[in-house]
Amino acid sequence: xxxxxxxxxxxxxxxxxxxxxxxxxxxxxxxxxxxxxxxxxxxxxxxxxxxxxxxxxxxxxxxxxxxxxxxxxxxxxxxxxxxxx
Amino acid sequence: xxxxxxxxxxxxxxxxxxxxxxxxxxxxxxxxxxxxxxxxxxxxxxxxxxxxxxxxxxxxxxxxxxxxxxxxxxxxxxxxxxxxxxxxxxxxxxxxxxxxxxxxxxxxxxxxxxxxxxxxxxxxxxxxxxxxxxxxxxxx
Amino acid sequence: xxxxxxxxxxxxxxxxxxxxxxxxxxxxxxxxxxxxxxxxxxxxxxxxxxxxxxxxxxxxxxxxxxxxxxxxxxxxxxxxxxxxxxxxxxxxxxxxxxxxxxxxxxxxxxxxxxxxxxxxxxxxxxxxxxxxxxxxxxxxxxxxxxxxxxxxxxxxxxxxxxxxxxxxxxxxxxxxxxxxxxxxxxxxxxxxxxxxxxxxxxxxxxxxxxxxxxxxxxxxxxxxxxxxxxxxxxxxxxxxxxxxxxxxxxxxxxxxxxxxxxxxxxxxxxxxxxxxxxxxxxxxxxxxxxxxxxxxxxxxxxxxxxxxxxxxxxxxxxxxxxxxxxxxxxxxxxxxxxxxxxxxxxxxxxxxxxxxxxxxxxxxxxxxxxxxxxxxxxxxxxxxxxxxxxxxxxxxxxxxxxxxxxxxxxxxxxxxxxxxxxxxxxxxxxxxxxxxxxxxxxxxxxxxxxxxxxxxxxxxxxxxxxxxxxxxxxxxxxxxxxxxxxxxxxxxxxxxxxxxxxxxxxxx
Numbered sequence: 103x104x105x106x107x108x109x110x111x112x113x114x115x116x117x118x119x120x121x122x123x124x125x126x127x128x129x130x131x132x133x134x135x136x137x138x139x140x141x142x143x144x145x146x147x148x149x150x151x152x153x154x155x156x157x158x159x160x161x162x163x164x165x166x167x168x169x170x171x172x173x174x175x176x177x178x179x180x181x182x183x184x185x186x187x
Numbered sequence: 188x189x190x191x192x193x194x195x196x197x198x199x200x201x202x203x204x205x206x207x208x209x210x211x212x213x214x215x216x217x218x219x220x221x222x223x224x225x226x227x228x229x230x231x232x233x234x235x236x237x238x239x240x241x242x243x244x245x246x247x248x249x250x251x252x253x254x255x256x257x258x259x260x261x262x263x264x265x266x267x268x269x270x271x272x273x274x275x276x277x278x279x280x281x282x283x284x285x286x287x288x289x290x291x292x293x294x295x296x297x298x299x300x301x302x303x304x305x306x307x308x309x310x311x312x313x314x315x316x317x318x319x320x321x322x323x324x325x326x327x
Numbered sequence: 328x329x330x331x332x333x334x335x336x337x338x339x340x341x342x343x344x345x346x347x348x349x350x351x352x353x354x355x356x357x358x359x360x361x362x363x364x365x366x367x368x369x370x371x372x373x374x375x376x377x378x379x380x381x382x383x384x385x386x387x388x389x390x391x392x393x394x395x396x397x398x399x400x401x402x403x404x405x406x407x408x409x410x411x412x413x414x415x416x417x418x419x420x421x422x423x424x425x426x427x428x429x430x431x432x433x434x435x436x437x438x439x440x441x442x443x444x445x446x447x448x449x450x451x452x453x454x455x456x457x458x459x460x461x462x463x464x465x466x467x468x469x470x471x472x473x474x475x476x477x478x479x480x481x482x483x484x485x486x487x488x489x490x491x492x493x494x495x496x497x498x499x500x501x502x503x504x505x506x507x508x509x510x511x512x513x514x515x516x517x518x519x520x521x522x523x524x525x526x527x528x529x530x531x532x533x534x535x536x537x538x539x540x541x542x543x544x545x546x547x548x549x550x551x552x553x554x555x556x557x558x559x560x561x562x563x564x565x566x567x568x569x570x571x572x573x574x575x576x577x578x579x580x581x582x583x584x585x586x587x588x589x590x591x592x593x594x595x596x597x598x599x600x601x602x603x604x605x606x607x608x609x610x611x612x613x614x615x616x617x618x619x620x621x622x623x624x625x626x627x628x629x630x631x632x633x634x635x636x637x638x639x640x641x642x643x644x645x646x647x648x649x650x651x652x653x654x655x656x657x658x659x660x661x662x663x664x665x666x667x668x669x670x671x672x673x674x675x676x677x678x679x680x681x682x683x684x685x686x687x688x689x690x691x692x693x694x695x696x697x698x699x700x701x702x703x704x705x706x707x708x709x710x711x712x713x714x715x716x717x718x719x720x721x722x723x724x725x726x727x728x729x730x731x732x733x734x735x736x737x738x739x740x741x742x743x744x745x746x747x748x749x750x751x752x753x754x755x756x757x758x759x760x761x762x763x764x765x766x767x768x769x770x771x772x773x774x775x776x777x778x779x780x781x782x783x784x785x786x787x788x789x790x791x792x793x794x795x796x797x798x799x800x801x802x803x804x805x806x807x808x809x810x811x812x813x814x815x816x817x818x819x820x821x822x823x824x825x826x827x828x829x830x831x832x833x834x835x
Contacts (some may be wrong), residue, residue, distance in 0.1 A: 106201065107493060113208060120212075134260050134296035137220050141690045143282045144216045151205060152681040159677050167670060168380060170591070171660045180592045180659050183821050195600060195649055202645045206684070213688035214631055220690060221627055223442070264724045270462040271557055273622060273697060277763030283624045286558060287461060288551020291624035304764045304772075308457050308622075308697040308765045312466050313387055316768035 105158060112154055116147050222242035223294035234265070234272035234285035235315035239305060253305065253319045255297055262294040273309035276322055284309060300326030334774035345430035351415030351435050353729065354408045354723070357827060359802070361404035361444065362714075365713075366795055368397040372453050373788040378783050379773050387769035391453040392471070394767060398456035399475070402484045402575070404444050406709065409717045410578035411437075411489050414517045416494060416724065421514040428495035436488040442681075443481035450474025455562060456769060460549035460557045464541045476539050482537070487629030490521035512601045516581025520574040523612060527574075531567035534560055554582040561620050569616040573640075576708065578645050580605075581718030583669045586723055587651050589820060590666035596650050604646040611640045621692040630689045637687040643678055648673060663818050664738030668719025671746045675711030679704060682757060697767075700760025703753040710791075711749050724815035725802075731809030736762070737801045744794030751787030755780050 120143065170177070228254070231242040241249045255261055265274045267285035276295075277280045283293045307318035341349045360470050372393055383391045415433065419426050421563060427433045446752060452475035454463040497518045510518075538560065540546040547553035549560050569807040597599060612635030621630055660666065682704040683690050695701055718741075725733045759780040764771060771777050776783045813819075 106197075109201070113293070117212075134258075135219055136298055137299070138278070138280050140216050141221055141693060144212060145691050145694060148209060148214065148685050148691065151209065152685065155205065156677060156681055158549065159648065159652075160674060163670070164310060164543070166652065166655050166818060167662075169250045169659070170262065170655060170658050170660045172661050177659050180657065182593055182594060183659070190599070192597065195653070197645070199642055199646065200650050202642050209684060209688055210634060210638050211691060213634060217627060217630070217689040226684040250816070264472065264598055270466060271459055272357070275763075275765070280693045282622055282696055286551075286624065288556065289558075289624065304767060306763070310391075310459075310462070310697075312462055313452075315391075316387060316765075316770050319772070 109154065109158075112150065116150060120147065195295075209232045210270050216227040223262045223292070224260045228260040229264055230231075230255075231316065232263050232265040232274050232285065233268060234274060234307070234318075235268040236312055237307070237318040239274070239307075239318070241321040252323060254325065257297055257300050257324050257326045258283050260294060260296045262292055265291045267295070270311050271309050272307045272311050272318065275306050275308040276303060277306065280324075297324040298309060300324045328430055334676075345426075345434045347415045347419050347427045347433065349429065350427075350433050350437050351412050354412035354415060355724075355728075357437075357440060358370075358405050358409035358412055358443075359721070362407065363401055363413065363795070363799060365385050365397055365400035366449075366792070367404055368393050368602040370788060371790055372397065375769070375787040376411075376771075376783040378485050378782065379771055379778060381770070382572065384769070388453060390769040391455075391767070392451040392677050394473075395455050396448065399447050399479075400444075401709065402456065403479065404440070405446070406713055407482075407486060408440060408715070409721075409772065410517075410520070410575070413513075413578065413582060413717075413720055413724070414489075414493055416728075418496055418514050418517055419500075421511045422497055423505060423562045424496060424500040427492045428500050429492050433492050434487055434491070436485045439485040439488075443478040443485070446474045446478035446481070450478065452826040457561075457822065458538065459564075460538065460541065460560050461552075463538060463550055469542070472542060473539070476535050476542075478491060478785050480532065480535055483532050486524050487528050493517045493521040494525070507797075508546075508599065508602065512584040512598065512605075513578075513581040515602055515605050516577045516584070522714050523570045523609050526613070527567045528571040534563035534567070537563075557651040558620070558623050561623060562617065564615075565616040565619045565680055566635035566746075567797070569619065570612040572705075573612040575713050575738050577605060577608065579713040582716045582720040583672060585653060586665045586719055588654050588668040590663060591655045591660045592817070593658045595649065596653035597654075600646055601650055604643045604650070607639060607646075608643040611636065611643065614639060615687075616688050618692075619725070621689060622696045626653060634689055634733070638684065641680065644676070648677060659819065661820060663820075664733070664735060664742060665719040667739060667742045668715050668722065672712050672715035672719065673740060675707050675715065675746075675749065678754070679707035682707065687714050695760055697765055698757045698760035699764045699766055702766050703760060705751070705757030706753045706756070711753065715745070716748075721802075725805070726814070728810035729809070730812060730814065731805055731807060732812045732817060734806040737797050741794045741801065742800045744790050748787045748790030748792075748794060753787075755784050755787065791833050 168174070188243055211264050225283065228244050228290065230244075233240045233242075238251055239253075240251075241253045243249075263274065263281070263283070263285055265285045266289065267287045268283045269287060271287070274285050274286040279295050281295050281299060285291070300325055303322040303324065305320035307315055341352060344350070349763065353770045371383065372390070373460065375382045375390060384393070391752075407751070417426065450471040451471075452458075452467060452471040454467040454472065458475070497514055498507070501507070537546065537548045541549055541555075549555045549557045551557065583603060584595060584762070615633055617625065617633040618637045621633075686695050686701065686704065722733060722738055725731075759777065762774070762776050764777050771781070
């Protein structure tokens, strides 16, 4: 639950700040949209999303691979093993 | 089914929400950068194996180099004389195919003075790797 | 299925056989051979790109021919045949039928591939595996181009014949007691990918024919001087080859669906979710082709449509990842070689997909199009996901096919080298692309970031090479002298996890 909440906060930040930026920004250098800045801005926001989600997934996998490896002292037989050696 | 699939549905919902966000943001930025200003000066860009040539509105022609002014808006009309090339100014994220028989347009406004690379970004044969030019932006 | 190398069968018997296990073996041996050939080409390319200036390839044309051959070899001669290998071996067993639906057609489909490979390798066309006109029409030298075109024609037909076989075997020849919904996910993966091939491949066949007639001067489909449009080829090409990348990845995911539950000692979390994900992916695969063409001058609306189509495929892939993670949860996982490859493959699958989502965000394509970002992205898919799944499955099938065990320690070493090498090589390529380096270039200017990253990438490639040499040695040595495997449970998993249905090759 907390991860989802945290994720939503990150997303909200990624949405609200650029929107405010676009609405309120007074472009000082020239009158034209800065193509380079807009595109790279979008790129870094996408990267934030990708790394947050990637961190969650990779973190889950790493934890899982560690916890459920058969050499873990806490490893339990699965219900599907039917008490074999 | 032995397991409750609620978690999976929530997961898919989160994935879809993220994708909607990505799509909406991308659509918005594309919309913003797509619209060329009326006062943009038109530069004709011609690609051919294996060099770039440019023609300004006033008829000035340049080969292998392009001189522009800082903070002015420019609209490139890009075409090719032979095969498909791709006009790319990496520093300013200008990138568009040069296709024979067709004119593609993209606009930008250079925000900094200096010297920048122009390169070809679509494989076009023997000297594709060296189909380069120089962009000179004069500060004013 | 066991090769029974103790009493070896004559090679010609295997070569002329139409039994699915023999055809599967032929596909497997050929595809691994092609993998090593394509890999050698990649090493040559990376040695050249290690630093600016000329290293080992004297001429840019040779470089251009090499990257064309590398791409063509890896996709058509390694990945597609290796999927067919696995499918041929296991699909009839999974649907409890005696062979493929059309055994002779099956053998014919295989035997079209080596001559096609010869055409491609002797021709060494230089126009990239996309073969974009007008370059591929007017500039690419004959007969290289024609040989490539004919080679690919044959490969396309082989693919279609193989797909017909899979579809009929699974849908019509399955055991009457087995409902389609209960067919194992690996078989479902072959059903999905085969249906995609049947729908998508004919478009490429048309495009190849049009390219050939344009080259011969008989037509002007892609010649603007007579009213043609080069971009039309791109549409035809990508209409086939975007779904084709799903044809490549879906069997690999199916292979992971075999390995992961078995080595976790748990059944798949949700079989029906896996089926649904394959079906959705197969359909949505057709909605995204023009995302490869965002730089051609498409209109805003067209690009938006294809961006949405691309994004729509992501939830289905995400469902597979969820399924794998949920299957491993609460398992007791044995990290033998096949499992390591499968899990490593899932990790890189996510990274590849995330990079793809970035590409499809329309404005970001202006940064990444035709740069090394794209090269890194698709290699994370084809190597990091598909080859990982395939190689893991080769290790998994090894005792089944040969009756011997491969050397486990060297298998793990191979995995570590491949994973570390893949991360170094392909993640760095993403960053190199952000710095603007185009793809398909023989040489590059001395931009400091490009120089250092290219050197790092080439080192990563060498690490992968070491792993692959170990793999080759392991395969050959273990086939000849490996310890006999416990055929009931080669991996010591607990015995209940192999197919309960044996298959008898009539020659054994």
